[in-house]
Amino acid sequence: MRLTALILLLITFHLSVGQDLTDDMKDTEEKLYASTKQINQFFRRFNGEEDEQGDRYYPDDKKYRDDGLRRKYLPNLFDRESGYVNESLARDFMKEVTDRKNPEFLDLHDQEMFAEVAAVFSYKGKETSALLYMRLQQQGQGYEWVIDDVAFDPFKRQFKKDTSESKRFMHPMSHELAFMTLRKALQNEKYPEQFTPRSYQPDYLTLFLYELKGGNLKFKTVKNVKFHFFSIDGWYFELSNFNRPGYNTGWLISNLVRLEGDQKKMMKDYIYDKN
Structure with missing residues (x-):
């Protein structure tokens, strides 16, 4: 009787486990x-x-x-x-x-959809992050992903606009001096971009490629990807x-x-x- 009960218990156990596995x-x-x-x-x-x-x-x-x-x-x-x-x-x-x-x-x-890739780089020996904005463009009979733009804090800090009242300018009569005022404007100047048009926007993608080609910027890995629609x-x-x-x-x-x-x-x- 005890043996029979044990066998029935084992059968019931295996059926239960089997059902649990099926449910899982x-x-x-x-x-x-x-x-x-x-x-x-x-x-x-x-x-x-x-x-x-x-x-x-x-x-x-x-x-x-x-x-x-x-x-x-x-x-x-x-x-x-x-x-x-x-x-x-x-x-x-x-x-x-x-x-x-x-x-x-x-x-x-x-073209109203693009990807944002958070990537890790080594920049001048220090690890830092950058955002790469990727778009699909037509190539022959198919498509390819291209880097459309980049956001990179070291570049942004370099081109921080001077919005203070002490903004310097180049004298409107500089042409009469063969633009020798460029010496004062560009030598030892922290914000040379203040002598560009108000509409000027730095091209971070070109800077990014320049630093890659020069070896100062080296890709390490991708941290995250998301898409914007x-x-x-x-x-x-x-x-x-x-x-x-x-x-x-x-x-x-x-x-x-x-x-x-x-x-x-x-x-x-x-x-x-x-x-």
């Missing part, structure tokens, strides 16, 4: 389906171009860019854990992009990658802003660190 595998599978693991997958889900299992839909498929499918997917494309996205604003955004009369879709090659008229959103437990993971909309008037330019200047 099912839970893991559902999480994999829920997670937006790749950028291209985010685009497909935003546009309604794949099913719940991640299988692609193509233009000839009946469910391709289906309104119902998009309304189902879109709420899962937002970061719901950090609290940076306003829920009411997100609902307005989703309603607008799924409007049956004028739906909005994303295109990876849209101005593709939907009247809106801006940021896409970030979240690696955490649960279903709300992968590439998700981490910031959403409604844009009016000149706010689009202001937002771009802020992102590119032009303020």
Whole structure:
């Protein structure tokens, strides 16, 4: 009797463990389906171009860019854990992009989308960070990523504008002196850029490439990547990658802003660190 009871107990235990493993595998599978693991997958889900299992839909498929499918997917494309996205604003955004009369879709090659890459460099022997702004440009029959701009604090400090009342200037009659006033303007001058037009903006990308070519700047690694979208008229959103437990993971909309008037330019200047 004791042997029989022991055998029944072992069978029950193994069945229980087996069921637990099955449940764990099912839970893991559902999480994999829920997670937006790749950028291209985010685009497909935003546009309604794949099913719940991640299988692609193509233009000839009946469910391709289906309104119902998009309304189902879109709420899962937002970061719901950090609290940076306003829920009411997100609902307005989703309603607008799924409007049956004028739906909005994303295109990876849209010039109103760009990537921001936080990278680590060694600059003159010291480790420092830089932001590289990347865009896709057409190359032959395809596309390639290019560095469109850069934000680098050592350059920014070098070209800090002198806004004080003591700003120096070159005398308007300097031409009568064969511009010999350049000696006073450029020798031992801390802010030579004050003798340039008010519209002057330093070209940090050229400086960046110059320092790379000269060996003063050396790439080490990438710390983080995010994407900025101005593709939907009247809106801006940021896409970030979240690696955490649960279903709300992968590439998700981490910031959403409604844009009016000149706010689009202001937002771009802020992102590119032009303020």
